[in-house]
Amino acid sequence: MCLICLLSQREYKPIWEDIDKVRREDIVTFEQYATEYWAKHSQYNEREGFPCEDTIQLTQEFLHNKLEVLKNWKQNFWELEVDSWNQFSFVECSNLYIAACYGLKICMQRVLINDYKLNSDINIQGGFYGSVIQAAAAKGYKEIVELSLQHSANVNLQCGNFGTAIIAAASGGHEGIVEYLVQHGAEVNLQGGNFRTAIAEAASGGHQDIVEYLVQHGADINLQDINLQGGKYGTAVAAAASEGYQNIVEYLLQHGAVLNLQGGD
Secondary structure, X not given: OHHHHHHHHHOOOOOOOOOOHHHHHHHHHHHHHHHHHHHHHHHHHHHOOOOOHHHHHHHHHHHHOHHHHHHHHHHHHHHHOOOHHHHHOOOOOOXXXXXXXXXXXXXXHHHHHOOOOOOOOOOOXXXXXXXXXXXXXXXXXXXXXXXXXXXXXXXXXXXXXXXXXXXXXXXXXXXXXXHHHHHOOOOOOOOEOOOEOHHHHHHHOOOHHHHHHHHHOOOOOOOOOOOOOOOOOOOHHHHHHHOOOHHHHHHHHHOOOOOOOOOOO
């Protein structure tokens, strides 16, 4: 119902004529709900043992028409100061990116494999996370990460809030994704985004298993930002110390971390 409701906005038709106040409120309430929860329903459908094909096709149709949906939704509800259309903040991002953000593997496979007329460049940049693979890595959707790499995603693409996919995965504590990315060519010392290094981000989140894995696979414990700012914390040991993760501090010191390096905010 959420997707059907949103798709009805493909053509702008003023909805207020001959509708009483109570009915208007009902319409606005459901439109808001649909805007906020369409993805949840699509996620739930894909995770069912027998996903509904109709829902999958509606999801694809929604992605294909999202620009018109947003335009006309805003025209209908702007006068009421309803701000749920902000949920469409990803509207100018690629359809693959949106599917990755919500873990919609089946929809993403259809975009990549079928001749459905959607934007299917796996490495297009845009959105908060920057790219398809970074969105999936940050969200913890390993199957989406795997699918992205199977379709030529750049594992070391630098863009977005986290900078790289491995930094995004380390930030979220997604050890399995970190390992998978390293196994498929991710550079553990590549810097970028607001967090600069994977090991510093893992340390700041208290993800000791990821810190140890990165050290074992060549992470530079004392790596600082190329501009000598050191990212948010400076170094991995400073990140762990700032957040109170004593065990990680001790581990890093045992493996050569230097305490008096300058950097960080």
